[in-house]
Amino acid sequence: MFHQVANTRARTGEPASQVWSVSQVNALARELLEGAFPPLWVAGEVSGFKRYPSGHCYFTLKDETGQLSCVMWRDAARALPAEPPEGMAVHVFGYLTLYERAGRFQFVVRELTARGEGLWRIAFERARQRLEADGLLDAARKRPLPAYPSCVGVVTSIEGAAVRDIVSIIRRRAPWTHILIYPTRVQGEGAAESIVVALSQAGRAARADVLIVGRGGGSAEDLQAFNDEVVARAIACSPLPVISAVGHETDVTLADLVADYRAPTPSAAAEIAVPDRERLSTELANAEERLATALLNGVTRGGQRIERLEQQLVRAMGDALQRQRLVIDGLRHRLQALGPMEVLKRGYALALGDAGRVLRGVADFTQGSPFTLRLRDGRVEARAESVSEEV
Missing domain, CATH: 1.20.5 (Single alpha-helices involved in coiled-coils or other helix-helix interfaces)
Known part of the structure; x- marks a missing residue:
């Protein structure tokens, strides 16, 4: 087509033998542009990033002297963990093209990676701040783990080594403990949703005393399901105490931050969950x-x-x-003080008749009758010579 255009180019001042429409010109320009440049990486700073309801994203890539209009279609944009902030230095991979309808030169981005601090870290920090604002990272809300659980629930993949390690350790340490497995995907597309469903099933069943949620080791990208904010909130809202067991000791995930207890590996989680x-x-x-x-x-x-x-x-x-x-x-002393002997000691005498009867008055005497006078220190025998009553 390019040669056809060249051969039919009009001379100055003469009408062309073939007249091209705007659409034809734009289509030709697009064909030439896409054929001349293979897919390539471009470095620059993001400006005016915007995601539309359709899911497509548009932004401008700038450097010191120029700028390049960029578009990222929905399927590619879905892989972004977070929208790049204004001025962020990035590398983009894609191809040059022409948007025919507007006649606008643009770069179609298939992949976008951050230079320096990555988009995953930015997404992590934004989600962490939202969780913290909702109080889900407070130490006070973390629940104690049961000391002697009778049943342990495990939310993980049934195909990995993690579930085998957990089951083996629990059976060795506490063989009487019942184990419930809630299978889930732990990486890739749909993993976050699968984990949330498994957590919901475990919570509704309410058969386990404690849950272990996690996976074995992997790359930072492999662990991103456990950095999904939806997963973190599902863990925080679980009615059962949760031990996070993402097998990566150096990186802390959002799941680790909201869980009631963080274990560095699935094996460590099993040891924490049950007593030996x-x-x-x-x-x-x-x-x-x-x-x-x-x-x-x-x-x-x-x-x-x-x-x-x-x-x-x-x-x-x-x-x-x-x-x-x-x-x-x-x-006794009072009685003694009032007794007859005490009276006798004060100089009085006690008249006694027959058989020791006390003679109390004149009427008890008869003339010539004998009687005994009891004195302080002895007795005197006497006889009544005369008896007279004094008035």
Whole structure:
């Protein structure tokens, strides 16, 4: 077509033998442009990035002296973890073309990678900030793990080494523990949605006491399902305590940040989830020893308390008897002070008749009757010579 155009080019001032339409010119320019430049990488800074409802993205790539209009179709844009911010330095891979309808020269981007801090890190930080603003990263909301779970749920791929390691360790450490596997994809397209579905199933079933969510090691890109904000929120909203077990010790994922406990590997998660039976046996023996010691100490303390109470009772009874003895002595002294002997000691005499009967008045005497006078220091036998009553 290019040669046809060249051969039919009109001379100056003469009408062309063939007249081209605008659309034909643009189509030819597009054909020439795409044929002349193979797909290539271009470096520059992003300006005016915008994603439209259709999913297509448009932006300008700039450097110090020029700019290049870029378009990223929906399928390619879907792979972006985050929209590049204004001024971000990037590398784009694609091809040059002409947008025929507008006659605009543009670059069709098939892949976009960040120079320096990557888009994955930007997406991670933005999601982390949103989770933090919603309080999902607060340490206070993290739940304690059950000490002795009877059932452990595992959300992971059934094809990887992670599930085999988890099952093997749980069976070795706590063979009585029931294990429920909730299969899910852990990387690639649809992995995040699959993890959310598995978490939802485990939560609705509510059979497990604790969940292990994770996968074995992999590249940073392989782990991106666990950096998906939807997955992080599903973990945070799980009704069951969650141990994250993304097998990459150096990189922390959003799943790690919101989980109730972070384990560096799936194997470590299994060890954290269940107690070791040997340790339990030792703890049980120690508990029995502590119980026996406590019982012995209780009996000893009880005996000592009874002994103290007996001593207190004896002292209390002695004190009570002493107080009563003092009261009785006081009463005795009072009675003695009022008794006849005390009266005799003051110089009085007591007249006694037959059989020691006390003669209280004149009427008890008859003339010539004998009687005895009881004095302070002895007795005097006497006889009533005369009896007269004084008025």
